[in-house]
Amino acid sequence: MRPDKPAPWYHGWNVLAVAMLFQAVTFGIGIYSFTFWVAPWSAEFAVGRGEVMTVFLTLQVAMGALAPLAGRAVDRLSLRGLIIAGALCLAAGLLLAGRARALWHLNLLYGTLVVAGMLLAGPLAGQSLAARWFARRRGTALGVVTVGTSIGGFLMPPLVTWLHGSIGWRAANDWLALIVVLAIVPPVWLVVRNAPSAGIRAVEGIGSDASRGSGPAAPTATLDILRQRIFWLTVLSFTPLAMAFGGAQQNLGPYASDLGIDAQAAAYLVSVMALVMVAAKIFFGAMADRWDLRALFLLTVAGLAIAFGLMLLELSYFAVVLVCALLGFVAGGFLPLLGALVSQNFDIRTFGQVMGMLGPFTTLAAVGPWIAGHLRDITGSYDMAWLTLAALLVPSAAAIAFLKPAHRSAAG
Secondary structure, eight states, X not given: OOOOOOOOOOHHHHHHHXXXXXXXXXXXXXXXXXXXXXXXXXXXXXXXXXHHHHHHHHHHHHHHHHHHHHHHHHHHSOHHHHHHHHHHHHHHHHHHHTTOOSHHHHHHHHTTHHHHHHHXXXXXXXXXXXXXXXXXXXXXXXXXXXXXXXXXXXXXXXXXXXXXXXXXXXXXXXXXXXXXXXXXXXXXXXXXXXXXXXXXXXXXXXXXXXXXXXXXXXXXXXXXXXXXXXXXXXXXXXXXXXXXXXHHHHXXXXXXXXTTOOHHHHHHHHHHHHHHHHHHHHHHHHHHTXXXXXXXXXXXXXXXXXXXXHHTSOOOHHHHHHHHHHHHHHHHHHHHHHHHHHHHHSOGXXXXXXXXXXXXXXXXXXXXXXXXXXXXXXXXXXXXXXXXXXXXXXXXXXXXXXXXXOOOOSOO
């Protein structure tokens, strides 16, 4: 008998690789490296840290306000075209930001061009591609694709701080804009397709129901989705968690500075956090196919609570590295668990729409960095900031307890 031929390579993995790439570039620059613009902007425009954080707040608020529109566009238009458009918007935003002469110029750019890049070439597009190209291993695929943001968090902060130190933040923006275009546009154009054809889907060994989630089909009308109990429990559980983590993440650079850690060493802290996040996202994505999502969520809440407790102490650099590793583990669970929860409870054809509708609520995470920065300016210490953010974890844990276990089909 002739031995069985190995199964052909599934193109969905190529799509995931490119999705990881464009998320690494956009979020690595726009989110993970933002903290390293705080000090030079504060000095350049003679403002406090809390005021500089209004730029990040503007970015997050705009992301939330525009996320429903982006979600509908992702479900209806060419993903390849949207991602390329997002990359070009981000590059233009970086170029113009390098020529800003006032803080309000940065607020304007981050609230328009930069936010377009984050929405169209970020996790929303990446997770939508993963949800469309995978069914049996959807949780795993959602975990793998979100690793892209962590890779960006590992690679981009050292590059950004090196460019800042070598040529200044304004010239650095020009080079970062060029990196965005060259790293994203060619591979997306060559590899990304909206969804697998019937023949390609057969290679993955999944049936025609791959376009649907394992949960009940959800209505597509916006008001009908808003009536779903699961939608509001998702909002109430993930929003405080994102707010608390965002407050810690975006103030990590200034917090390290208060401890006497220089910018380059602080960049390595972000890289440690992002590296741990890679393993955590794969872990949470794989476990989302096997474990109760509520238990996984509570694991992230407990980890963040421990991190805040440690940050109240006088820490050595090595201890701060350990705290950043714990923060990376917590952050690794956010996107895979949110994507798994949506894909299990809503029709996968409305994945982008539901994720976009969650955007205005999870965008409240932008308040976290502002709260932490403002409390630091008032008290001269981050202790009150960490205590305040830790208190947000209580309603988050309470809301997730009301979720019902997801029904899993035999195929899933």
